[in-house]
């Protein structure tokens with residue numbers, strides 16, 4: 001038997017009984033006693049609906065997984081609510097020195113009562129993945145000498161020493177990591193599920209170190225593993241999606257604990273728990289941004305701050321052009337499009353919870369906290385906006401598909417897209433006429449797969465499409481996305497084509513589509529960076 005609490009209750013004080021259920025009203029909470037089988041989850045949901053309670057199987061499952069007894073919200077804290085999320089990425093917490101600076105930064109906002117979200121230290125996630133790959137082939141006796149394992153151990157132990165906190169806070173994890181790598185090397189295989197478990201050590205350790213440090217300097221803090229506090233996801237290992245049930249569960253734990261002890265919550269970014277597998281999942285690379293916005297929405301906070309190593313969202317990738325400037329304002333739609341089309345600065349799905357909860361997101365530089373950064377909100381004054389940012393997505397596969405039938409035949413586009421659906425391949429940019437279609441394949445989805453699988457999928461795709469069309473497969477293309485005010489598309493395109501002409505570059509496909517903020521152009525990979533630099537100069541560095 002398990003004890004549950006239900007969320008989303010509409011009518012406080014309502015009592016219900018049935019053969020299998022016992023609801024006892026407790027303010028807005030109801031506890032229920034039932035055996036833990038999924039059939040019963042459905043029964044409970046159904047019964048609740050019948051009496052006007054809005055709950056989902058997922059919400060029930062979350063609480064059952066936590067197996068928490070109903071608690072009274074007796075508060076011994078200050079009664080002041082949490083105000084914002086502050087997320088610090090790997091670049092912001094790469095060393096003890098950086099962690100100290102981040103702690104100072106947090107303390108320099110005495111009016112804020114933040115939830116802290118941290119990524120793994122520096123490049124730890126990459127190193128963990130590399131260590132996992134080496135473990136597959138190196139043999140159990142050689143795991144000890146995997147360079148990346150030694151690096152991670154040394155980094156975290158040194159950080160503990162330099163912060164002056166007990167190494168015991170991470171020792172169990174370091175030992176667990178070592179054992180896991182031995183396991184991988186025995187099995188000679190690294191599944192996606194194991195990969196997620198492997199990388200979770202990064203966030204689990206960074207948050208433990210940081211929370212211990214805050215406590216050491218007299219700032220009460222409490223560490224949380226996201227997968228223990230209700231971050232419930234799909235079971236898509238390495239790219240899991242957050243489920244609705246996460247919001248009430250996370251809010252209940254964080255707000256409940258805060259109201260009792262006023263300890264700054266320090267939460268692992270990037271991680272969740274698969275709702276069927278109950279195993280640790282990850283939200284895709286850079287997923288801590290999504291953790292932050294999810295907490296912001298769950299708790300209805302005033303602001304979500306995402307602290308990076310750049311002065312906010314920039315006019316283009318500074319690695320392509322160091323003269324990129326910071327963009328002061330963006331809408332959620334612009335930021336989402338920018339992230340989706342490849343700007344590494346934000347996780348592609350991270351704007352969704354912020355937009356749903358209408359919570360402003362501020363992108364700031366932890367190395368330069370006085371810089372204003374970028375504020376992302378639902379709407380902004382677009383009257384003067386032309387181009388906001390230029391984004392590059394490299395190594396894209398493009399398909400030219402021309403119907404073998406004549407003009408006036410219907411159903412061609414439907415057949416093409418059915419083929420994509422059947423093969424589970426998603427499409428990025430599309431331009432069509434009645435009898436031909438050019439499109440690019442989403443590289444994130446395609447390149448995430450094993451090489452053999454990828455080649456097979458492309459072969460199958462072309463084979464299927466060739467039944468109705470002449471197909472040309474074009475590799476090594478780049479999408480240049482122009483994020484801005486599409487209302488001024490003629491002005492933007494006039495300038496773009498001038499730039500391309502003077503650089504001798506031919507655009508191979510162009511799509512404005514339904515998006516109100518993005519014009520996409522496809523060029524050859526080798527021409528792409530030069531184009532971005534030339535466009536940047538034309539749009540941002542010359543007088544209007």
Ligand SMILES: Nc1ncnc2c1ncn2[C@@H]1O[C@H](COP(=O)(O)OP(=O)(O)O)[C@@H](O)[C@H]1O
Nearest residue numbers: 089090091308309310313314316317343344345
């Ligand atoms: N348009 C852009 N604006 C800002 N940064 C960008 C942009 N495109 C790419 N970047 C890169 O994104 C990096 C920040 O993202 P990320 O490495 O995920 O930060 P963090 O680890 O702090 O979360 C920057 O250092 C920069 O190199």
Ligand SMILES: N[C@@H](CC(=O)OP(=O)(O)O)C(=O)O
Nearest residue numbers: 089090119125285286287288
């Ligand atoms: N550590 C994870 C998650 C993350 O969000 O990292 P960062 O905030 O450093 O991009 C990654 O490297 O993907």
